Amino acid sequence: MPIYEFRCNECQRTSSFFVRTVNDPLNPVCASCGSSNVERCISSFAIHKSIKTIHEESGEPTMFPKNPDYYRDPRNIGRSTEKRLKELGVDMDSEEYRDTFAGVKETIAAAREGEMPKTLKDQL
Ligand SMILES: [Zn+2]
Secondary structure: OOEEEEEEOOOOOEEEEEOOOOOOOOOOOOOOOOOOOEEEEOOHHHHHHHHHHHHHHHHOOOOOOOOOOHHHOHHHHHHHHHHHHHHOOOOOOOOOOOOOOHHHHHHHHHHHOOOOOHHHHHHO
């Protein structure tokens, strides 16, 4: 379950929100003062949870997309992962996240070369 953190521009406090999916409409207000003048920030915990979600949804055989051929094209695996990270406001190439996402980038690069992630290859 993704967790979003928002910092209030009025009182500078941080509030956490749980959402079921990243597509859930989100109208966060500050838990301390009720202001809607809040900015999203991402905690390391939220990133950790999100990477797990990304792996479950894009690389593991537990995901069953509507089009069963979608993940037979390994290029789509990298695409959905990058899209998800972009939605989270994460730049994999930035200095801050480069180390964190080194493995993810390797997997994407391998997929782009046409190499299926191991778990998926076994399933297919
Ligand atoms: Zn506030």
